[in-house]
Structure formats: structure tokens, C-alpha cells
Amino acid sequence: MAQTDADSSVKVAIRIRPLVNRELARGDRTVTTVNEFEHQLTIGGKATFTFDHVFDCNTPQSSVYTNCVNNLVEGIFDGYNATVLAYGQTGSGKTHTMGTGMDLTGNIPPDDLGIVPRAVQHIFDGIELRKKEAQENGVLPPTFEVTVTFVELYNENIFDLLNQGKDRTKITMYEDPATNEIQLAGVKNLTVKSPEDLMEALRSGALNRTVGATNMNEQSSRSHAIFSIYLKQQRPCQTLDADSAANTTVDFEFLTAKFHFVDLAGSERIAKTGATGARAKEGCNINMAYAG
Ligand SMILES: Nc1ncnc2c1ncn2[C@@H]1O[C@H](COP(=O)(O)OP(=O)(O)OP(=O)(O)O)[C@@H](O)[C@H]1O
Numbered sequence: 534m535a536q537t538d539a540d541s542s543v544k545v546a547i548r549i550r551p552l553v554n555r556e557l558a559r560g561d562r563t564v565t566t567v568n569e570f571e572h573q574l575t576i577g578g579k580a581t582f583t584f585d586h587v588f589d590c591n592t593p594q595s596s597v598y599t600n601c602v603n604n605l606v607e608g609i610f611d612g613y614n615a616t617v618l619a620y621g622q623t624g625s626g627k628t629h630t631m632g633t634g635m636d637l638t639g640n641i642p643p644d645d646l647g648i649v650p651r652a653v654q655h656i657f658d659g660i661e662l663r664k665k666e667a668q669e670n671g672v673l674p675p676t677f678e679v680t681v682t683f684v685e686l687y688n689e690n691i692f693d694l695l696n697q698g699k700d701r702t703k704i705t706m707y708e709d710p711a712t713n714e715i716q717l718a719g720v721k722n723l724t725v726k727s728p729e730d731l732m733e734a735l736r737s738g739a740l741n742r743t744v745g746a747t748n749m750n751e752q753s754s755r756s757h758a759i760f761s762i763y764l765k766q767q768r769p770c771q772t773l774d775a776d777s778a779a780n781t782t783v784d785f786e787f788l789t790a791k792f793h794f795v796d797l798a799g800s801e802r803i804a805k806t807g808a809t810g811a812r813a814k815e816g817c818n819i820n821m822a823y824a825g
Pocket residue numbers: 549550551553590621622623624625626627628629630634750752753754755797798799800
């Protein structure tokens with residue numbers, strides 16, 4: 534558990550989830566105490582750790598979003614990339630917090646929406662806001678293109694969750710020598726026009742994820758899932774002409790930014806989950822990805 538650094542571009546938030554029914558039935562009890570003001574978590578009344586944010590089991594989904602993700606989404610409109618990843622053992626609440634565990638109907642009460650659905654709405658609200666502001670100021674509106682990819686890393690293979698034919702599409706990863714960027718060859722890059730389109734991509738991809746039951750979670754994600762939203766923006770910017778300060782030229786600037794949402798599979802010890810056979814092999818590969 535790392536100490537926090539105010540200037541670091543990596544922020545660590547810890548969230549304690551409430552006990553679930555089977556834990557209550559077993560007589561388990563919460564042994565952590567949270568000091569939200571000091572951003573500290575104490576375990577068993579002894580060891581205390583400090584993080585950038587600490588949320589107790591009563592913290593609503595909206596507070597997690599406002600404190601940890603809101604500014605990152607605002608940043609993509611200025612071309613800053615961001616990644617939010619959920620890390621923890623199986624059943625600790627990663628999928629709940631990320632909001633990527635879509636049920637078949639997708640009917641989730643608004644208060645229960647996790648980070649990804651909130652970010653999706655925020656991005657499209659942000660696009661509308663910027664267009665409206667331009668209109669009100671009588672300037673050319675910016676234009677936007679939103680695309681999405683959704684892949685899972687399962688047993689050391691990458692699969693495209695948005696492109697599921699009869700055989701699951703396997704993706705290869707390489708580093709583009711021209712840009713030094715990591716590329717996924719053959720991945721489906723879906724253009725989306727509305728929050729509904731983007732949520733549909735999340736929903737259909739989430740349903741294709743590899744899940745299995747372990748002792749610690751009935752619906753355990755056995756893969757690392759990476760949902761990526763790409764925002765391309767063309768916005769007018771006025772530059773002063775060199776010869777006359779009174780004259781301005783309207784130019785355009787292009788900004789691109791990507792936002793990765795990563796729902797990691799549980800980082801648990803195999804013995805604790807009761808995993809055998811395929812589940813145990815998954816566990817080895819899941820943990821290898823953490824180490825890699
Ligand atoms: N903050 C929370 N408030 C209420 N319930 C929660 C919260 N966090 C998690 N839960 C519940 O705890 C259970 C396990 O959570 P979840 O499936 O999100 O865990 P996970 O870390 O994604 O597990 P895995 O790695 O096995 O996929 C679920 O029933 C979920 O609804």
C-alpha cells in the first residue's frame with residue numbers, strides 16, 4: 534500500500550464495501566475503520582494506511598465518481614489521456630464500482646450506476662455543452678467523434694468483446710514503431726453517436742465476458758476487461774495576425790484523447806477461492822498479468 538503524493542499523476546482510492554448476505558449469514562463483521570477527512574484506513578484497530586481517497590461502505594456511487602473520475606473526464610476534452618482501473622480480490626466490489634456488470638435488461642437504478650455509465654453520460658453532456666456554448670458565443674462549434682473498443686484479457690489471450698462471431702475473435706497486440714503506441718490488430722472500433730449507443734456497446738460486451746463462480750463470488754469476472762473510449766475533437770481557435778493585432782484568423786486545432794476503464798479480474802489466492810482445474814489455471818494467468 535503506497536503512501537500518497539499530491540503531485541503524482543497516479544491516484545489511489547480505496548473503497549470498503551458493505552458485507553454481502555452470505556458474509557452476514559456467516560457472522561462476518563467489518564474490521565476496518567475509515568477516516569475520510571484524513572484519507573486513512575485502519576485495519577483491526579492497529580495498522581493505519583493513507584490513500585488519496587478513502588470511501589467507507591456507505592459511500593454512494595456518485596461520490597466515488599465526483600471525487601475520483603469527474604476531473605479526468607473533463608481532462609479528455611483538453612486532450613489528456615486517463616485510465617481508471619479497479620484492483621482487488623474477487624468479490625471486493627470492482628465490477629460494482631466500475632458499473633460494468635450489466636444485467637440483461639440494463640435496468641440499473643440511477644443511484645447504483647457505477648463509474649463507466651456515469652462517465653459515458655458525462656462525455657456526451659460535455660459534448661453538448663461545448664457545442665451550446667459555441668452557439669451562444671456566436672463562434673464555430675467544435676466537432677467530435679467518439680469511438681469505443683472493448684477487449685478482455687483471458688488466459689493470456691486478448692478477445693474482442695464487441696466482435697463475437699461463432700468463434701471468439703482473438704486479437705494480437707503490437708507496438709507501432711511509428712508512434713511507439715500499443716496497437717490491437719483487428720479490434721473493432723465502433724463509432725458511437727449517443728450515450729445510449731455507448732451503453733449498448735458496454736452492455737453487449739459485458740455479456741460476452743468470461744465469468745465463473747468461485748467460493749468468494751457467485752458471478753466472478755475471470756478476465757481483465759478494458760473498455761476504451763476515444764474522443765477526437767476539432768475545435769476552432771483564434772490566432773492574432775502578425776501584421777495587425779486587430780485582425781484574427783480562425784484556425785482549427787485537433788485533439789485526441791483516450792480513456793481506458795479497466796475491470797481487473799480478482800487478484801485472490803487460489804486456495805481461498807476453492808478454485809480447481811480451469812478456474813485454478815485462470816487464477817494463475819490472472820495473477821501473471823498483475824505481475825507483468
Ligand atoms: N459498494 C457496494 N455496495 C453494495 N454492494 C456492493 C458494493 N460493492 C460490491 N457490492 C456487492 O458485492 C458483490 C461482489 O461485488 P463485485 O461482483 O463487484 O466484485 P468483484 O470485485 O468485481 O469480483 P470479481 O473479481 O470476482 O469479479 C456483488 O454482489 C456486489 O453487488
